[in-house]
Amino acid sequence: MSWWLAKRSIDHVVLERGELANSWRTERWDSLRLLTPNWQSRLPGYGYAGSDPDAFRTMSETIEFIEQYAKIMSAPVRTHTSVTSVRRSGDGYEVATNQGTWQCETVVIATGACNIAQVPAVASAVPAGIATLTSMQYRNPEQLDQGGVLVVGASASGTQIADEVQRSGRSVTLAVGEHVRVPRVYRGKDIQWWMDAAGVLDERYDEVDDIVRARNVPSLQLAGYPDRRTIDLNSLIHIGVKLVGRLAGINDGKAQYSGSLRNVCALADLKMNRLLDTIDEWASANGISSQAAAPHRFEPTEVEESPPLLVNLARGGFKTIIWATGFRPDYSWLDVPVVDPKGYIRHDGGVVESPGLYLLGMPFLRRRKSSLIDGVGDDARDLSAHLASYLSDRTSATRPATAALSR
Numbered sequence: 001m002s003w004w005l006a007k008r009s010i011d012h013v014v015l016e017r018g019e020l021a022n023s024w025r026t027e028r029w030d031s032l033r034l035l036t037p038n039w040q041s042r043l044p045g046y047g048y049a050g051s052d053p054d055a056f057r058t059m060s061e062t063i064e065f066i067e068q069y070a071k072i073m074s075a076p077v078r079t080h081t082s083v084t085s086v087r088r089s090g091d092g093y094e095v096a097t098n099q100g101t102w103q104c105e106t107v108v109i110a111t112g113a114c115n116i117a118q119v120p121a122v123a124s125a126v127p128a129g130i131a132t133l134t135s136m137q138y139r140n141p142e143q144l145d146q147g148g149v150l151v152v153g154a155s156a157s158g159t160q161i162a163d164e165v166q167r168s169g170r171s172v173t174l175a176v177g178e179h180v181r182v183p184r185v186y187r188g189k190d191i192q193w194w195m196d197a198a199g200v201l202d203e204r205y206d207e208v209d210d211i212v213r214a215r216n217v218p219s220l221q222l223a224g225y226p227d228r229r230t231i232d233l234n235s236l237i238h239i240g241v242k243l244v245g246r247l248a249g250i251n252d253g254k255a256q257y258s259g260s261l262r263n264v265c266a267l268a269d270l271k272m273n274r275l276l277d278t279i280d281e282w283a284s285a286n287g288i289s290s291q292a293a294a295p296h297r298f299e300p301t302e303v304e305e306s307p308p309l310l311v312n313l314a315r316g317g318f319k320t321i322i323w324a325t326g327f328r329p330d331y332s333w334l335d336v337p338v339v340d341p342k343g344y345i346r347h348d349g350g351v352v353e354s355p356g357l358y359l360l361g362m363p364f365l366r367r368r369k370s371s372l373i374d375g376v377g378d379d380a381r382d383l384s385a386h387l388a389s390y391l392s393d394r395t396s397a398t399r400p401a402t403a404a405l406s407r
Contacts, residue, residue, distance in 0.1 A: 001108050001380040002075045003044040004384035008384055008388045010384075010388060010391070014075055014077040015081045015095070015097060016077055016080075017081065017082040018080065019079055019080075020063075020077065020079065021067065023114070024062050025059075027114075029138050029161070030139050030140045031140065031164060033058055033223070034056050034057045034062055035156060035220070035224050036192055036374060037055065037193075037224075038050060038053050039053035039054065040372070041374060042373075042377065043069055044380065045072075046068075046069045046073070056225070057224070080098075082097060082098045083096070084098065085335050086335060086336060087336060089103060091105075092105040093105070093106070093107045093336075095107065105394070106357070106387055106391065107356065108359075108360055109331075109345070109357070109358065109359050110359075111329065111330070112361050112362075113362050113363055113371065115327065115328070116328050116330050117135065117136045117137075117323065117325075117326075118323075118325050119134060120323070122247060123323065125251065129314065129319075130313060130319060130321060131144070131145060131319065131321070134324075134325075135158070135161060135323065140164075141164060144170065144319070145319040145320055146170070147170065147171075147320070148316060148319060148320075149170050149171070149318070149319070150174075150313070150318050151172060152175045152322065152323050153175070153325045154176040154177065154233065155179055155218040155221065156219040156220060156222055158174065158324030159233075160223045161322055163223070163231055163235070166236070166240055166241050172240075172241045172242070173241070173242045173318075174244070175244050175245065175247040176233065176261055177246035178267075180219070180268060181221050181232050181233070181269060181271070182275065184223070184225075184229060184230040185230070187294070188292050194279045195275075195279075196374075197288075198279055199282075200275070201368050201374075201375065203367065204367055205366050206349070208364075216363075233301045243304070243307065244307050244308055245257040245264075253312060253314050254310055254311065255312075255313050256309065257309050257311070262307075265301035266300070269301055276295070328343055329344065338353050347365075349382070350362075350365050350382075355390070356387075360376065360379060361379075365379050366379045366383075
């Protein structure tokens, strides 16, 4: 957004509560890599220029990438500046921080969707003696006690953590709810290449039937492993991970699992095959089929005949529970009445109900790729155009146009 505002000659400041790339520095586990290939890190005026476009950045490489972007564009970033309040002030906004107060005409909220780990209410019933932590707190298997580990949640974080912990020699059980299964490589190309080329990632928010549902779809079961291997439930089963249904409750130390495991796995298989059908149809219609490997389908998810529905956690040898159950944004500092009862900002493609207020970096904000490094630039272009038009249409402005970007 700062790049686009500068290009439009709009004075602005970027407020960052920590260091540049703060969440990458402080809220990720040690071995995590980006889920998207290097070539897909395309930002306005900046992109990957190395010799390994199909590799996946480590966390340190991701931090360096963001630092370099800020440097080359001379972004007006104020680090260690925590926003404590944003409220209406006259016909603009007052932004209070630990480093002083800003007066501005417009505000862009780019704080992301992953501020607070979602921990289900059943966590309060976990028996004493079993340690619990979230995927935001997890760093590596060495921080875990020896013994069984229950990972709750089977999207990107849950499957990667289950894979790593199982390979460390601990016994892992994975509680599986709704998930999105995709292969890392299909027909010789990365699945992200296909989704990008076929236009899947460019689908707009006003082109889907149920945007609320689309914005709440779980993250893809993908990992940026150097060997480009697929991580799905079958790959986890093959290294010894045990699958159970969604964790429905804990009563008297006994975990109660949903009986829907087979159904949610069948649904994930069905949706994956629909995506592959879309890719195959696009490849055929655009003359790509002859340049790629032949179409094929993957084995259905293996589910045992009668997965357990009730397990005594203490007697089962569990020492740790890792909650990989998603995140939610934190708008406790936002003193503008635009947050709905579920804690999300009301907006239309990033244009918030309060004039001059914008949202950026949320899932499917304007496009299916909105929360990817590769997608936020297009959203920022659109929203900066709206912001510029808003400023130019104001007839009562008496001070220079200033946008405060809270991150």
